[in-house]
Amino acid sequence: EEVAKLLKLKAKLSDNESATPQKFTLKTPKGTRDYNPDQMSLRLSVLNKVIEVFKKHGADTIDTPVFELKEVLTGKYGEDSKLIYDLKDQGGEILSMRYDLTVPLARYIAMNKVSSIKRYHIAKVYRRDNPAMTKGRYREFYQCDFDIAGTYDPMLPDAECVKVVSEILSSLNIGDFVVKLNHRKLLDGMFEACDVPQDKFRTICSAVDKLDKVSWADVKKEMIDEKGLDEKSADKIGEYVRLSGGEELVEKLLNDEKLKNVKSAVQGLEDMKLLLKYCNIFGIKNQVRFDLSLARGLDYYTGVIYEAVLLGDEKDRKKGEETIGSVAGGGRYDNLVGMFDTKGKQVPCVGVSIGVERVFAILESKNAASKTKIRSSEIQVYVASAHKGLQEKRLELLSKLWDGGIKAEHSYKSNPKLLVQLQYCEEQQIPFALVLGDSELERGIVKFRDVLTRKEQELPIDNLVEAIKWNLSNKGY
Amino acid sequence: EEVAKLLKLKAKLSDNESATPQKFTLKTPKGTRDYNPDQMSLRLSVLNKVIEVFKKHGADTIDTPVFELKEVLTGKYGEDSKLIYDLKDQGGEILSMRYDLTVPLARYIAMNKVSSIKRYHIAKVYRRDNPAMTKGRYREFYQCDFDIAGTYDPMLPDAECVKVVSEILSSLNIGDFVVKLNHRKLLDGMFEACDVPQDKFRTICSAVDKLDKVSWADVKKEMIDEKGLDEKSADKIGEYVRLSGGEELVEKLLNDEKLKNVKSAVQGLEDMKLLLKYCNIFGIKNQVRFDLSLARGLDYYTGVIYEAVLLGDEKDRKKGEETIGSVAGGGRYDNLVGMFDTKGKQVPCVGVSIGVERVFAILESKNAASKTKIRSSEIQVYVASAHKGLQEKRLELLSKLWDGGIKAEHSYKSNPKLLVQLQYCEEQQIPFALVLGDSELERGIVKFRDVLTRKEQELPIDNLVEAIKWNLSNKGY
Known part of the structure; x- marks a missing residue:
């Protein structure tokens, strides 16, 4: 009781103090930023272009709360779950900030018994990651998602997502790009063919996902030393993940001695074949590349996965640094909605997320270099x-x-x-x-x-x- | 140590459990909601109209993080501070969700040494209030703010804010409204003239603020029983707060025996006189009303305060329920920026917030009544x-x-x-x-x-x- 009294007194004191001018350093929380009017003008012009493309493809938009019941997010992000922001328990529900817009969409679909929806959602998401603000990586950042949910014929919505990415990146004027394509079932089949134990599939997949940032030697080391894979398996994986190409590579792998006997590998390859055909019809053959090193970290993908990367200029490419960063990514996640449905009813989904923060950063530095003055007000x-x-x-x-x-x-x-x-x-x-x-x-x-x-x-x-x-x-x- | 081990084990167990289908009730957090495509269409069309008016008045837009260092919010909201959402301390900074867009604006102005800005900001804010979702009151809701910061001649920005509210409410087609006007200095002067002790000004002001919801008898009771005011003072206040009118009321009060000797009351009345003159020039004389019962709860107001209320239809008005709710509010806050500046440098501000959630609720029920079908997609x-x-x-x-x-x-x-x-x-x-x-x-x-x-x-x-x-x-x- 005495303690309670003291605490009350202390609270009173700090209440009084707080009215005096600030003594703490004035800043935004770590990894976050303000946008000033010029930055907002640029951002809104980018988002308007993106929305234009989404609407051209018939997407509606929805909105969900910035936080969810913590249980909604639990078990969806694998090793990245530690990056989730939690709210303080103030005597109510246990809440966490949304980590992406995909899990909230799945929760929305299950909760509202939606059987099909094509929606875009542009909103902020939160990750307690190590911020690298100069590279446009923040703890609070905009995601810009386009998803198609519903039971449809193979690869039709999947190919449209790739088309959407291509249209958006072309309209933004940020240079050449390529959309890398791969398939979770092919990855699983590949792991099986390389004698990776089933219970290591996800963790080995996470390791492969790092190949765009670190060398194969480092990834191999992680697989063996940290994840306990035997070297022979790792070497076999190493041969596959160095492959990339187009329809001819699909054909080659369909005839691969090891893969052709693994059911999920064949399923993945058949999907890839159809996807590449549709991309061809959509006139984006030269903007896509089937790439076996693409893995994507998130647990919930079940089919096709995408990642769009910018190709820097000639000079950069000669130096061997082919790509300067991911600007879009996504994939198919057929089991996520079912995780929220009490009867486990599935609604298959596929979607893509545009990395608009990266785009803002690129355009801002372009504008700074060319000294373009943006007019933020519209006064006539x-x-x-x-x-x-x-x-x-x-x-x-x-x-x-x-x-x-x-x-x-x-x-x-x-x-x-x-x-x-x-x-x-x-x-x-x-x-x-x-x-x-x-x-x-x-x-x-x-x-x-x-x-x-x-x-x-x-x-x-x-x-x-x-x-x-x-x-x-x-x-x- | 044993406890730590057990906790670790427990964490592991709950991680494994989480991958199975949901057992908890699928819902959004208390007081929050999803917006479906139809609701979003309506919402975006409302926001576009609001933004059009903001831009007509030359406003830029900025964006700030959804959370702030807790210290930024501390001591700004008086008795309402208990409604702030805090984030869990996950080994970093202590953060809270923004409670409004005004305090973040003041923080932005002080941090970036901005001397003048006219900005609008449309974003979600968070209050752990008792939700009344049928009335459009949520824990997560959109605010839609227009503020003018800078050192200017008296009442010019203040009058423009009233004009902005009038233009917006007229464009939204939600029925007749009136913008109630009052002044914090006049309220303070009135309390002084009624012999309220200085240290009770804020708390008595909070009591007055409830007059739009409860009767004078209840407010008087709160002043005497809860806030310890003597009955004589309360009765004097009661005489003033029942007054409302236009320029003639200002003149009457400038000649009031008690008020004319209180400096701050006279200052407030002079401001009101000028404000009403400008409203007259702006052609909105019939949409404003000087109302001494208007108090507004927030601590940071220092000058003019506004509140726009809808006037319901004839029938409602006859029943004595004159107003059906507040749809905009704001005021002048000249000292808030200085609370963030290390040297206490002030940047005077005035602004207004449009209650768009209330507007959404009204239009949604109107549409439902008229069975208007909104088309959310734009496919041609x-x-x-x-x-x-x-x-x-x-x-x-x-x-x-x-x-x-x-x-x-x-x-x-x-x-x-x-x-x-x-x-x-x-x-x-x-x-x-x-x-x-x-x-x-x-x-x-x-x-x-x-x-x-x-x-x-x-x-x-x-x-x-x-x-x-x-x-x-x-x-x-």
Whole structure:
């Protein structure tokens, strides 16, 4: 009881202290960032392009809470589960921040008994990872997902996802890319053919997943030393994961002595064959590559897996660093919804996630290099006064413009200087200024100034909104 | 140590269990909800209207993390601080979910040494409140804020905020509304004039804030019984808080025997006079009301405060229930940024928050009542096949449409029935179908069908995208 009293007292004290100016370092939480208006402009223009493609493919959008019951996330992310943010138990449910948008989608589908949906979802997700903010890797970051759920004929939704990725990356103007393709069943079949014990499939798969970052020698070492695989198996895996190609590689592997006798390998290869055919029809043959080293870490994939990587420029490629990073990824996950359904009812799903944070980082550094100035505000007309005493008239005309749907601004000073007002327009790249002066007002007109050319014309106050709109549309605003 | 071992074992066990199908009740966390595609369509159309108004007034947008260092939020929300969601301490910083978008804005301004900004921010905020989901009150909900920060002449940004609220509520078509106006300095002056002890100002202010929900008798009881105010003071307050009106009430109070001798009351009244004048110029005289019962609970307000309420229909008003709920609120907070600045440097701010969740709830029930069917997808053309064996041709034409920027969809079945495909178009309100058939394909054409009228015309495959686009724009799509 005494302790409780003391705690109460302490709480009171800290409440009082808190009203004084800050003593702690002012920052955002580790691995997070603010976006300023310029960054937001860039981001929104990227997201609008992405959404345009999603809509072109008929996707709806949904939204889910930023946190879920912890139980919803448990057991879905394998070794990465330790990166989940938990909320404090404040005497209610045990909650965790969403780790991706895929598990919440599966929970949504199961909970609402949805049998089919094509949806996009753009929202933030949370991972207590080691942030590398210069590379665009954050603890709070946007995911931008497109998924097709429903029971359909093989590879049709899967191929559309690849097409969507291709359309998006082409529209973003971030350079050449390739979408690597592989199949979880082929990986499993390959592990089986290489005599990996069944209970090691997932962990060996995680090791293979690191091949885009570390050498085969390191991955092999991890397999043997950390994961207890025997060297012979590892070497066999090593031969396969170095292979990549197109339809001819599928044919070759279908005739591979070891693989052709493993059922899941053959299933995976048949799927790949169909997928490559559809990609061909979709005109993206040169943008995809069947790559046996692609594994993807997440536990829930069951079929096709994708990863799109940018191909840097010629110079980088010669140095042997072929790719400069993943910008999209995804795959098929047919069993995830069933994990949430009380009767285990499955809804097969396939989807892709666009790595928009990486895209933002690339475009930001491009803009910085070319010194592109982004205009974040859309103001069309600035209402200025040529001399003192015009404030009320200025407010009256400003209000007319707003009511007429014109994007307009003024100075928040009662009597601003004309020069200051016009300089503001130039700095802010506002195209037009309406300049009020007593002598013009007496004649029932105001000056309409083109800020860039400094040319002025007279507009009648009686018909001001229409006259301005006519001018704006005439000059392409 | 033994305990640690046991805990580890337990963790392992629960990890294994988690891979089996769910046993817990599938739900979203208390007070949160999913938005399905129809709800999202409605929501996005509301938000787009709101953003249009924000942009008309020249606002940029920024984004901040969904959580902040707990210290950032501490001491900003008075009695409501208990509603803050905390994150679990997982061996890093102590974090809390944002409670509003105002404190993060102030943190952003101080941290980035911003001297002026006009920004809007639409994002989710979190409060561990008692949810009342039928009334649109959630624990996770969207806020939609517009704020003007910077040192400007009196009441100019303040009046613009009221204008913004008026434009938004008018554009949303949710019925008549009034924006109640009051001033923190006037409230403080009023408390002083009523002999409230200075250290009780904030808590008495919180009590006044409840007047829109409970009767004066209850509020008076709270002031006396819970907050220890003497009855005489309470009665004096009761006389003032029943007053509301326009410019004439300001004049009356400027001559009030008790108030005219209290400095802060006079300051508040002078501000109100100017604000009402500007509202008059902005053409919104009939949409605002000076109301002394308006208090607003948050600690950080220092000047003008606003609250917009819907006025229900005639019938409701006759029953004495004048208002059916708050749909926007805000005010001036000149000292908040200084709380974050190491040198206490102030940046005066004023802003308003649109209660979009309430708006969603109102429009959803309106739509439900009128049985309005919202179309969530924007597909323009469905690519169908008249008979079997056309799958590859279908994919080829579909791909052409996508590459040409046409929003198009097809069946994910290899050989779907024509009737099923056309029914889908009707259900989904897709305006046009492209129907492939062998005999037409041989002639180099496809049928283009108006789904509603069922009229068909022939389009040349060679020039398909252009022909479809011409038809779409011709028919207003």
